[in-house]
Amino acid sequence: MSHGLLLTFEITILVLAIFLGFEVISKVPTLLHTPLMSGTNAIHGIVIVGAMLVAGLGDKDTLTTIVGFVAVVLASANVVGGFVVTDRMLEMFKKREKKPDT
Amino acid sequence: MSREVTNLLYLVTIVTFILALRFLSNPATARRGNQIGAAGMLLAIVVTFLQKSIDSYWEIALGMVVGGTFGLVAARKVRMTAMPQMVALFNGVGGGAAALISLAEFHRLAPEPGGLQADISTAIALSAIIGSISFSGSMVAFAKLQELIRGRPIVFPFQKTVNALLFAAVLAAGIAIAAGSEQQWLMWALLAGASLFGVLFVLPIGGADMPVVISLLNAFTGLAAAATGFELENNVLIVSGMLVGASGTFLTIMMGKAMNRSIANVLFGAFGQIAPSPAAAGASANGGQVRSATTDDVAVMLGYAHKVVFVPGYGMAVAQAQHDVRALADLLESRGVEVSYAIHPVAGRMPGHMNVLLAEANVPYPQLKEMEDANAEFPRTDVALVIGANDVVNPDARNNAGSPIYGMPILNVDNAQAVVVLKRSMNPGFAGIENPLFLNPKTVMLFGDAKDSIEKLAGAVKGL
Numbered sequence: 001m002s003h004g005l006l007l008t009f010e011i012t013i014l015v016l017a018i019f020l021g022f023e024v025i026s027k028v029p030t031l032l033h034t035p036l037m038s039g040t041n042a043i044h045g046i047v048i049v050g051a052m053l054v055a056g057l058g059d060k061d062t063l064t065t066i067v068g069f070v071a072v073v074l075a076s077a078n079v080v081g082g083f084v085v086t087d088r089m090l091e092m093f094k095k096r097e098k099k100p101d102t
Numbered sequence: 103m104s105r106e107v108t109n110l111l112y113l114v115t116i117v118t119f120i121l122a123l124r125f126l127s128n129p130a131t132a133r134r135g136n137q138i139g140a141a142g143m144l145l146a147i148v149v150t151f152l153q154k155s156i157d158s159y160w161e162i163a164l165g166m167v168v169g170g171t172f173g174l175v176a177a178r179k180v181r182m183t184a185m186p187q188m189v190a191l192f193n194g195v196g197g198g199a200a201a202l203i204s205l206a207e208f209h210r211l212a213p214e215p216g217g218l219q220a221d222i223s224t225a226i227a228l229s230a231i232i233g234s235i236s237f238s239g240s241m242v243a244f245a246k247l248q249e250l251i252r253g254r255p256i257v258f259p260f261q262k263t264v265n266a267l268l269f270a271a272v273l274a275a276g277i278a279i280a281a282g283s284e285q286q287w288l289m290w291a292l293l294a295g296a297s298l299f300g301v302l303f304v305l306p307i308g309g310a311d312m313p314v315v316i317s318l319l320n321a322f323t324g325l326a327a328a329a330t331g332f333e334l335e336n337n338v339l340i341v342s343g344m345l346v347g348a349s350g351t352f353l354t355i356m357m358g359k360a361m362n363r364s365i366a367n368v369l370f371g372a373f374g375q376i377a378p379s380p381a382a383a384g385a386s387a388n389g390g391q392v393r394s395a396t397t398d399d400v401a402v403m404l405g406y407a408h409k410v411v412f413v414p415g416y417g418m419a420v421a422q423a424q425h426d427v428r429a430l431a432d433l434l435e436s437r438g439v440e441v442s443y444a445i446h447p448v449a450g451r452m453p454g455h456m457n458v459l460l461a462e463a464n465v466p467y468p469q470l471k472e473m474e475d476a477n478a479e480f481p482r483t484d485v486a487l488v489i490g491a492n493d494v495v496n497p498d499a500r501n502n503a504g505s506p507i508y509g510m511p512i513l514n515v516d517n518a519q520a521v522v523v524l525k526r527s528m529n530p531g532f533a534g535i536e537n538p539l540f541l542n543p544k545t546v547m548l549f550g551d552a553k554d555s556i557e558k559l560a561g562a563v564k565g566l
Binding site for chain 1: 143221331338
């Protein structure tokens with residue numbers, strides 16, 4: 001596929017993703033806005049894929065090695081922290097049916 | 103693994119992320135959604151590991167252990183009240199990662215003649231700028247929320263001019279890179295300038311506006327991730343990043359609406375420098391004064407009421423009083439008092455913060471009323487118990503055109519028969535604005551730590 005064609009495809013899915021994002025998010029009740037923010041926070045941890053592609057290159061100079069490594073560290077913290085925090089929050093919302101424990 | 107298979111597996115990851123967001127529309131399915139999203143993330147990581155271009159594994163593995171351990175420990179240890187700064191921190195590191203990827207890609211591609219195509223270099227510039235702003239901005243937001251630095255707006259002369267010039271310089275560097283300059287120092291200058299801009303941009307924003315800022319920075323990191331996707335020609339980055347970008351933008355707009363202020367006003371207004379309230383000044387001149395009550399007085403008011411509405415604010419969160427509030431509510435319910443909670447959309451330090459805290463204390467969520475429903479109920483409410491909330495119940499927002507929060511929709515607690523305000527002292531709230539509610543003849547103040555006061559109230563109600 002030519003570079004220009006690939007780019008147009010990329011822009012197409014980008015624009016579709018904008019609409020999809022608005023559509024999906026608008027159904028989330030205000031009750032869950034904190035977990036929503038934290039959950040999307042975890043999702044942008046997907047930059048870990050980019051960080052891995054940079055850090056994993058075969059022959060690279062010292063700068064790229066260091067920068068790639070730090071990028072993986074940061075992105076991993078984003079991914080793990082993001083999902084774990086969100087899970088902790090949502091766990092509490094599940095317990096709501098429990099009888100009052102007085 | 104071929105590129106086709108890779109892309110199809112990445113598509114599976116994208117679908118899991120969309121499902122994760124969809125499942126968030128219902129509290130009962132939300133947690134499963136998050137787990138599905140985490141599984142999708144794991145899949146993307148495994149697929150990336152299997153790429154032909156990946157030759158050296160130890161940096162990746164070591165980096166994941168270091169970063170992952172930090173994330174896990176931080177996320178496990180954090181208290182629910184400190185959640186906003188934790189989200190800010192994780193958001194910042196994500197933005198930082200995106201900026202570093204751009205730095206590495208520029209460094210790798212630029213020295214080869216023709217190594218950078220225009221779209222790639224544009225994406226590199228964008229992701230470097232947005233990622234750096236998100237990184238440093240989030241760190242300042244973290245520091246403010248963690249109270250490492252002053253929460254109030256930090257302003258200095260010519261701040262806006264300095265910021266504008268700095269931003270113009272960063273933009274110029276970005277355009278030069280996008281236009282094909284292969285000078286490495288330009289990238290370093292861009293990263294430094296954008297990081298400094300991130301700091302200067304968040305410093306003048308007051309603590310009360312932090313929810314909006316965090317939400318905006320969240321969108322920024324998403325956009326930076328999407329731009330990295332263009333650099334690396336990677337679909338999963340483009341779509342996931344943009345999903346987050348769109349959702350963060352949406353939340354930011356919603357919060358602006360909830361405060362009836364434009365996003366520009368939030369970002370550039372240096373909101374929350376102490377402004378004297380003419381109404382309050384007038385009231386005190388007319389002999390209006392603060393009346394403070396004892397725990398026993400308030401216990402009697404609550405114990406013999408038909409309907410009590412709790413109005414929690416950040417003060418409740420700081421004092422970790424949510425469990426005691428729940429215990430008091432149960433006690434009142436057992437006496438036949440109708441109890442509900444009025445939740446302002448921007449109460450706390452991030453959208454929906456109070457809901458999370460009350461859920462932590464097992465408050466059944468049908469009792470949580472959103473602003474409009476709550477306001478409809480106040481006229482038939484006997485006692486509105488305001489726990490550490492201030493600006494969201496400030497009648498100046500309705501009555502005083504001179505007030506900085508004029509026009510912000512508030513909880514009209516002054517429509518209740520009586521108002522009890524639990525507060526540490528008469529200091530103005532986080533936004534630094536005076537509140538005439540405290541001078542209202544219907545209002546009594548119960549000074550002290552919220553947790554302590556609520557515990558004593560519960561004891562006194564038991565003794566009735």
